[in-house]
Amino acid sequence: MDRSSAENCLLCAAERATAWHYEDDECWVADCLVCATPMVVWRTHGLPEAVDEVRLLSHLERVASERYGGEGFWIDGERRRIPDHWHAHARPAGGFFDPASELYGRYG
Numbered sequence: 001m002d003r004s005s006a007e008n009c010l011l012c013a014a015e016r017a018t019a020w021h022y023e024d025d026e027c028w029v030a031d032c033l034v035c036a037t038p039m040v041v042w043r044t045h046g047l048p049e050a051v052d053e054v055r056l057l058s059h060l061e062r063v064a065s066e067r068y069g070g071e072g073f074w075i076d077g078e079r080r081r082i083p084d085h086w087h088a089h090a091r092p093a094g095g096f097f098d099p100a101s102e103l104y105g106r107y108g
């Protein structure tokens with residue numbers, strides 16, 4: 001399988017398998033299927049300019065502060081499973097998974 005292709009990309013498919021919190025022309029914010037934390041996903045398969053990244057992250061920060069409180073989360077910009085399609089997680093302070101995830105408490 002060609003991992004650099006958009007064809008089999010889960011993020012390009014954008015299936016609404018979890019709660020969606022926000023969407024616009026360039027991105028969407030939904031709970032991650034694995035982590036159950038809010039995640040922002042760029043609609044384009046690839047990596048945005050730094051200036052665009054700041055704007056995209058602002059949507060994630062707004063959703064995350066509603067759930068975890070203004071100081072209650074951290075932005076995890078590392079793309080572990082899908083490195084070539086830009087996305088970022090907001091994770092609860094001091095943790096990795098949301099308490100709603102069955103993996104909660106496994107790491108961090």
Ligand SMILES: [Zn+2]
Binds near residue numbers: 009012013045046085
């Ligand atoms: Zn993609």
Ligand SMILES: [Zn+2]
Binds near residue numbers: 032039
């Ligand atoms: Zn995740």
